Amino acid sequence: xxxxxxxxxxxxxxxxxxxxxxxxxxxxxxxxxxxxxxxxxxxxxxxxxxxxxxxxxxxxxxxxxxxxxxxxxxxxxxxxxxxxxxxxxxxxxxxxxxxxxxxxxxxxxxxxxxxxxxxxxxxxxxxxxxxxxxxxxxxxxxxxxxxxxxxxxxxxxxxxxxxxxxxxxxxxxxxxxxxxxxxxxxxxxxxxxxxxxxxxxxxxxxxxxxxxxxxxxxxxxxxxxxxxxxxxxxxxxxxxxxxxxxxxxxxxxxxxxxxxxxxxxxxxxxxxxxxxxxxxxxxxxxxxxxxxxxxxxxxxxxxxxxxxxxxxxxxxxxxxxxxxxxxxxxxxxxxxxxxxxxxxxxxxxxxxxxxxxxxxxxxxxxxxxxxxxxxxxxxxxxxxxxxxxxxxxxxxxxxxxxxxxxxxxxxxxxxxxxxxxxxxxxxxxxxxxxxxxxxxxxxxxxxxxxxxxxxxxxxxxxxxxxxxxxxxxxxxxxxxxxxxxxxxxxxxxxxxxxxxxxxxxxxxxxxxxxxxxxxxxxxxxxxxxxxxxxxxxxxxxxxxxxxxxxxxxxxxxxxxxxxxxxxxxxxxxxxxxxxxxxxxxxxxxxxxxxxxxxxxxxxxxxxxxxxxxxxxxxxxxxxxxxxxxxxxxxxxxxxxxxxxxxxxxxxxxxxxxxxxxxxxxxxxxxxxxxxxxxxxxxxxxxxxxxxxxxxx
Amino acid sequence: xxxxxxxxxxxxxxxxxxxxxxxxxxxxxxxxxxxxxxxxxxxxxxxxxxxxxxxxxxxxxxxxxxxxxxxxxxxxxxxxxxxxxxxxxxxxxxxxxxxxxxxxxxxxxxxxxxxxxxxxxxxxxxxxxxxxxxxxxxxxxxxxxxxxxxxxxxxxxxxxxxxxxxxxxxxxxxxxxxxxxxxxxxxxxxxxxxxxxxxxxxxxxxxxxxxxxxxxxxxxxxxx
Numbered sequence: 001x002x003x004x005x006x007x008x009x010x011x012x013x014x015x016x017x018x019x020x021x022x023x024x025x026x027x028x029x030x031x032x033x034x035x036x037x038x039x040x041x042x043x044x045x046x047x048x049x050x051x052x053x054x055x056x057x058x059x060x061x062x063x064x065x066x067x068x069x070x071x072x073x074x075x076x077x078x079x080x081x082x083x084x085x086x087x088x089x090x091x092x093x094x095x096x097x098x099x100x101x102x103x104x105x106x107x108x109x110x111x112x113x114x115x116x117x118x119x120x121x122x123x124x125x126x127x128x129x130x131x132x133x134x135x136x137x138x139x140x141x142x143x144x145x146x147x148x149x150x151x152x153x154x155x156x157x158x159x160x161x162x163x164x165x166x167x168x169x170x171x172x173x174x175x176x177x178x179x180x181x182x183x184x185x186x187x188x189x190x191x192x193x194x195x196x197x198x199x200x201x202x203x204x205x206x207x208x209x210x211x212x213x214x215x216x217x218x219x220x221x222x223x224x225x226x227x228x229x230x231x232x233x234x235x236x237x238x239x240x241x242x243x244x245x246x247x248x249x250x251x252x253x254x255x256x257x258x259x260x261x262x263x264x265x266x267x268x269x270x271x272x273x274x275x276x277x278x279x280x281x282x283x284x285x286x287x288x289x290x291x292x293x294x295x296x297x298x299x300x301x302x303x304x305x306x307x308x309x310x311x312x313x314x315x316x317x318x319x320x321x322x323x324x325x326x327x328x329x330x331x332x333x334x335x336x337x338x339x340x341x342x343x344x345x346x347x348x349x350x351x352x353x354x355x356x357x358x359x360x361x362x363x364x365x366x367x368x369x370x371x372x373x374x375x376x377x378x379x380x381x382x383x384x385x386x387x388x389x390x391x392x393x394x395x396x397x398x399x400x401x402x403x404x405x406x407x408x409x410x411x412x413x414x415x416x417x418x419x420x421x422x423x424x425x426x427x428x429x430x431x432x433x434x435x436x437x438x439x440x441x442x443x444x445x446x447x448x449x450x451x452x453x454x455x456x457x458x459x460x461x462x463x464x465x466x467x468x469x470x471x472x473x474x475x476x477x478x479x480x481x482x483x484x485x486x487x488x489x490x491x492x493x494x495x496x497x498x499x500x501x502x503x504x505x506x507x508x509x510x511x512x513x514x515x516x517x518x519x520x521x522x523x524x525x526x527x528x529x530x531x532x533x534x535x536x537x538x539x540x541x542x543x544x545x546x547x548x549x550x551x552x553x554x555x556x557x558x559x560x561x562x563x564x565x566x567x568x569x570x571x572x573x574x575x576x577x578x579x580x581x582x583x584x585x586x587x588x589x590x591x592x593x594x595x596x597x598x599x600x601x602x603x604x605x606x607x608x609x610x611x612x613x614x615x616x617x618x619x620x621x622x623x624x625x626x627x628x629x630x631x632x633x634x635x636x637x638x639x640x641x642x643x644x645x646x647x648x649x650x651x652x653x654x655x656x657x658x659x660x661x662x663x664x665x666x667x668x669x670x671x672x673x674x675x676x677x678x679x680x681x682x683x684x685x686x687x688x689x690x691x692x693x694x695x696x
Numbered sequence: 697x698x699x700x701x702x703x704x705x706x707x708x709x710x711x712x713x714x715x716x717x718x719x720x721x722x723x724x725x726x727x728x729x730x731x732x733x734x735x736x737x738x739x740x741x742x743x744x745x746x747x748x749x750x751x752x753x754x755x756x757x758x759x760x761x762x763x764x765x766x767x768x769x770x771x772x773x774x775x776x777x778x779x780x781x782x783x784x785x786x787x788x789x790x791x792x793x794x795x796x797x798x799x800x801x802x803x804x805x806x807x808x809x810x811x812x813x814x815x816x817x818x819x820x821x822x823x824x825x826x827x828x829x830x831x832x833x834x835x836x837x838x839x840x841x842x843x844x845x846x847x848x849x850x851x852x853x854x855x856x857x858x859x860x861x862x863x864x865x866x867x868x869x870x871x872x873x874x875x876x877x878x879x880x881x882x883x884x885x886x887x888x889x890x891x892x893x894x895x896x897x898x899x900x901x902x903x904x905x906x907x908x909x910x911x912x913x914x915x916x917x918x919x920x
């Protein structure tokens with residue numbers, strides 16, 4: 001489009017940089033704020049330009065000019081040259097105002113910034129040291145837009161800063177060009193409009209919202225994969241991660257303008273003695289996910305590190321580590337893993353190394369050792385080492401006690417401290433949230449109908465939540481291989497669901513009077529509604545499953561007295577198994593705040609994942625672990641958000657008593673009793689008809 | 697998209713439900729049943745849960761659209777939602793021939809069926825994992841006898857070697873086609889489910905015209 005009748009203002013970047021260009025007679029020397037016509041655009045970044053005033057023609061570097069449209073050019077031609085810039089600036093402000101009310105921001109120029117690469121066009125408004133504005137007309141930035149790791153990185157950075165542990169001596173990422181670029185790629189909608197980056201104060205919020213919006217884009221395949229990571233990361237994990245991420249970021253920043261990760265940074269080939277030994281036993285797909293691998297190769301990958309310059313790889317690696325540590329018990333034992341990690345730590349140097357090579361290898365070893373310690377930290381902090389395999393803890397302490405060399409000794413000491421801290425800390429099962437005032441429970445004399453449905457719903461929620469938080473990843477993963485089963489926390493959690501179903505049925509069927517039955521149904525519908533409001537989908541589903549079960553739904557005459565039938569029908573839509581309980585899935589997606597999820601469909605997912613992706617002998621199907629990790633993260637996602645509900649002792653004990661009692665009933669009892677009730681209903685109806693017929 | 701030359705060609709919708717104890721191989725049976733021919737119900741079901749599968753097959757010259765609902769992994773919940781049973785014309789009960797416990801649990805599954813589905817719903821008892829012949833705990837004869845008592849079809853399969861898998865599904869569909877009350881209109885199903893009056897509302901499963909009989913059953917808008 002520019003080739004047709006292009007017009008350009010030309011702005012010398014700085015006055016000092018131009019003379020070197022003007023040495024060449026083919027070049028067209030130009031002044032700041034000049035307007036030139038472009039006649040030819042070369043790929044090389046050198047454009048042929050013509051100065052209309054004196055028909056001078058020559059090459060100009062494209063990086064120093066910026067396209068303007070004909071209309072603006074005409075107007076600017078009639079402006080004095082030294083005022084053109086301001087005029088132009090005002091014009092830009094004016095045109096950008098409609099789409100973006102934020103005025104173009106300024107950022108301090110960085111001395112020694114390498115010349116920008118060709119696709120971007122810069123306009124320098126003022127002399128060096130003064131504010132600078134980028135008016136990038138081509139949205140195609142150097143940062144890969146679809147790269148999720150950047151989002152991840154920013155998230156971590158933010159959390160890191162919120163923790164107020166941000167090292168003071170580091171330059172603020174806000175002032176780095178990286179950060180301002182990130183705005184651009186994070187807000188694709190704004191790419192087309194020509195305007196500057198938002199001002200600094202707005203930077204943080206822009207990133208957050210954009211990242212959230214991006215995370216919601218379901219078409220992006222990698223987002224669901226990373227979401228659990230974003231949400232799981234808390235506390236210490238974030239700290240270590242953000243340290244790494246930050247390190248990577250700063251190096252990136254210092255290395256100059258953005259480069260596309262990995263591909264453009266020429267990495268020297270690693271010498272043979274630093275190469276991973278088992279990498280040929282690893283099968284990686286195009287997205288960098290490990291599909292298959294032998295145990296040795298997987299453990300090696302665990303302690304391998306991608307270039308710290310490569311943030312995408314870093315994020316992938318963190319994900320890999322988390323998947324590995326959550327699922328390794330499905331393909332090996334903790335003892336084997338521990339021994340392999342220790343062996344990696346104590347790795348012997350390869351033979352035939354020259355002195356220089358040995359030194360390099362040694363540096364590499366220390367880095368590997370540091371990573372081994374980091375894996376232990378993650379295992380301890382996030383992956384339940386103490387709960388799951390206490391025998392490892394003592395071995396680990398012993399192992400750490402032997403580390404005395406200066407670079408790693410402090411890290412080892414820290415780890416030992418972590419172990420003792422975790423050992424002696426009181427396990428806080430339910431994260432504390434300030435409970436609301438306890439409800440005044442009226443004397444209910446064991447009559448359900450005298451209770452407040454809201455109270456029942458709240459206490460049920462509290463009970464279910466307590467059982468839900470106890471569910472561990474291992475419960476979920478071990479779920480499908482029956483051999484390892486038994487009474488797990490998951491069974492208890494699922495069992496509560498069944499108990500509630502039974503209770504609902506019994507409470508209705510045990511009433512002889514039709515009116516009482518109808519009110520009990522009404523009562524339960526209210527409970528279900530309240531449960532839904534509280535995001536307690538486990539109880540909600542249990543109640544409506546009970547109500548819609550055959551033994552209850554066949555009592556037509558009872559239902560005729562129920563006014564809230566429509567409410568129940570609306571709730572039942574969520575309980576449709578169609579599309580793998582698509583109703584629940586979408587409901588759960590939208591949840592904010594505390595929640596007790598309904599997890600039946602995730603359990604099916606887990607079985608399908610394990611049937612679909614299977615290990616092939618030595619080759620462990622890591623993709624299966626990755627998928628399982630995603631599903632387990634989805635199941636446990638809400639564990640960290642506690643309800644602020646106070647326990648009401650009388651109601652709670654009432655609930656617990658009934659959940660215990662009613663479950664003892666034989667399944668045939670429901671059927672017999674239901675038949676009995678139904679027949680008496682019909683008999684009463686017949687009597688009434690008879691009476692009516694007799695004239696009463 | 698595809699041209700439909702004869703609008704009269706009816707497609708009979710069949711809903712099948714797979715139940716049975718955990719680890720008996722329900723989901724692998726489903727996976728094995730004509731491996732790659734699965735049509736995901738929609739794009740999303742390929743990624744979020746695959747317990748609802750749609751499969752097209754032809755039995756006795758009639759086109760049948762099968763939707764198979766898998767309850768694998770949900771055994772932790774003793775009460776699965778009754779919606780699963782709603783409108784099902786065929787139930788595939790699976791047990792593991794090398795696991796006695798899974799066979800002994802069958803009466804419980806049958807009593808559940810009694811509660812939720814009508815008597816004429818086709819049931820097939822499938823003894824899976826016959827590839828584990830060496831560790832067999834349930835003899836074929838015993839399985840056959842139990843199936844006869846419960847008036848069910850019976851077949852032994854192996855999802856691993858795919859022995860009998862297609863036959864099992866085809867057998868169910870054939871029997872369903874032989875029982876027109878199951879797929880001809882609403883009334884028959886609706887009244888007989890739930891073991892009498894007040895049962896589950898019957899699913900409507902017939903779309904279009906029933907071939908060769910010329911009866912209109914167009915009211916059957918199916919959710920599938």
